[in-house]
Amino acid sequence: MSENSFAALGVPAPLVAALAAQGIDSPFPIQVDTLPDTLSGRDVLGRGKTGSGKTLAFSIPMVARLAGKLAGGSRRPNRPLALILAPTRELATQITVALTPLADAYGLKSTTIFGGVSQQRQVAALKAGVDIVVACPGRLEDLMKQGFVNLDSVEISILDEADHMADLGFLPVVTRIMDKTPSSGQRMLFSATLDNGVDKLVRRYLHNEVLHSVDEATSHVSAMTHHVFEVDSVEAKRLLIEKLASGQGRRILFMRTKHHAKKLARQLTDAGIPAVDLHGNLSQVARDRNLAAFAAGTSRVLVATDVAARGVHVDDIELVIHVDPPAEHKAYLHRSGRTARAGKEGEVVTLVLPEQRKDTAQLLRKAAITVTPQRVTADSPAVTALVGDVAEYVKPLPRAAEPARGQSQGGRSQGANAQRKRSNREGGGAGRQTDNAGSGQPRRDRAPRAEGASAPRTGGAPRRSGAPAGNGGGKIAVGGLVRMSQGGAARRGR
Structure with a gap:
């Protein structure tokens, strides 16, 4: 038995087998450090960079400690035994995907709770009785106020991406929720940083906690290569974007505003x-559909705002492009962290206009990134080498062939504006938030009301003839289900 194997760390055999079935055999450093303490019931404060394996670091001990507690048929309606709080719908869904195979090993039931969709199924699951709730704060507090969930039986509470919850203004809601859980329960908090009030959560809810910090807050993945491409004009930047997006692998392009993300995806x-595209103006159905198309390879390019900077994990993203440099260094690190995950390599490119050079240099210094800027055009050797083989041209559908009711290629209906306004007025949780670009963006766990399921294929273009569905085992959660692209199961959720 390897000294650092899951079994050697004390993980029960059924969970070791469940992990092995997914191709997960060796624990990551944060798992090696935290599992002995979390499995024994200690409170833990975990600090680690994005993609460092935090999801399994708390999912494994949660399931292991809950196992056997239902031997007497003790599962009760509306009273879960464990709670995981996450800042965004995408992250909550990803956690559920990683957690489900482990919970299945012991017959534990879980449900995911977030806004932007009807609460009917969520309420039905709670009434039927669940052991684990993975939730965004706003919708969970709504259901608590309506009497559909009671947290007085929660034995294990987990706060994931606590710093991001602070950035989104969720800490007052999180505090109200945590106050409803028994103080005697085990608590784990995972965060990249302890600023913006996260330290207050630690002092208030963790008792005699053990700190495990695998990486410095500003650290970046060693397998990640950073590039800064300087361009002389907006037109040169447009041509460069198109060239960088033309490769065969999956890539994410980050924009500051929702409008420009939608516009660039169409262009x-x-x-x-x-x-x-992926941004706060899309309904949950549209988000799921677009992410599924990206994971499957039907669309190789995802154009997103910072709503995708955390919680969105699709396998084998080879390139992240900061089309608009972010406003601050933490956003740069989290955006960049969509690539070079689970030990794989990745490339990160920041595009810089002349007036952005000073601010970008300052941002990279704060992020502890050392890189020499290059003045390039779309035809520069450095760009050509980064792009690699160019994908086959896919003829777009003519505008006349697009579906009626004004649905765009990004999946949004023009008639959804009234629904979005109604949804943004829903009570419970923090108020309206804005993204890093300063443009008004709905709260991350409360999107417009879901659109009809009969929307068209995303991206506005058919699949390439003879082209594979993707570059690897892309895997994504869609509407509570897991869809897999060609290539089979990949290591994920870590």
């Missing part, structure tokens, strides 16, 4: 590069 699709 790339019109240029024969199938792209989908």
Whole structure:
């Protein structure tokens, strides 16, 4: 038995087998450090960079400690035994995907709770009785106020991405929720940093905690290569974006505003590069559909705002492009962390106009990134080498062939504006938030009301003839289910 194997760390055999079935055999450093303490019931404060394996670091001990507690048929309606709080719907879904195979090993039931969709199924699951709730704070507090969930039986509470919850203004809601859990329960808090009030959560809810810090707050993945490409004009930048997006692998392009993300996704699709968008103006159905198209390879390019900077994990993203440099260094690190995950390599490119050079240099210093800027055009050797083989041109559908009711290629209906306004007025949780660009963006766990399921294929373009569905085992959660692209199961959720 390896000294650092899951079994050697005390993980029960059924969970070791469940992990092995997914191709997960060796624990990551944060798992090696925290599991002995979390499995014994200690409170833990875990600090680690994005992609460091925090999800399994808390999912494994949660399931192991809950196992056997239902021997007497003790599962009760509306009273879960464990709670995981996450800042965004995407992250909550990803946690559920990683957690489910482990929970299945012991017959534990879980449900995911977030806004932007009807609460009917969530309420039904709670009434039927669940052991583990994975939730975003706003919708969970709504259901608590309505009497559909009671937290007085919670034995294990986990706060994931606590610093991001602070950035989104959720700490007052989180505090009200945590106050309803028994103080005698085990608590774990995972965060990249302890600023913006996260330290107050630690002092208030963790008792005699053990601190495990695998990486410094500003650290970046060693397998990640950073590039700064300087361009002389907006037109040169446009051509460079199109060239960088033309490769065969999956890539994410980050924008500051929702409007520009949607616009760029359409422009790339019109240029024969199938792209989908992801931002706060999309309904939950549209988000799921676009992420599924990206994971499957139907659309190789995802154009997103910072709503995708955390919690979105799709396998084998080879390139992250900061089309608009972010406002601060933490956003840069979290955006960049969508690539080079689970020990794989990745590339990160920041595009810089002349007036952005000073601010970008300052941002990179704060992020502890050392890189020499390069002045390039779309035809520069450095760009060509980064792009690699260019994907086959995909002819876009003519505008006349697009579906009725004004649905865009990103999956949004023009008639959804009234629904979005109604949804943004829903009570419970923090108020309206804004993204890093300063543009008004709905709260991350409360999107517009779901659109009909009959929407068209995303990206506005058919699949390439003879092209594979993706570059690897892309895997994504869609509406509570897991869809897998060609290539089978990959290591994920870590």
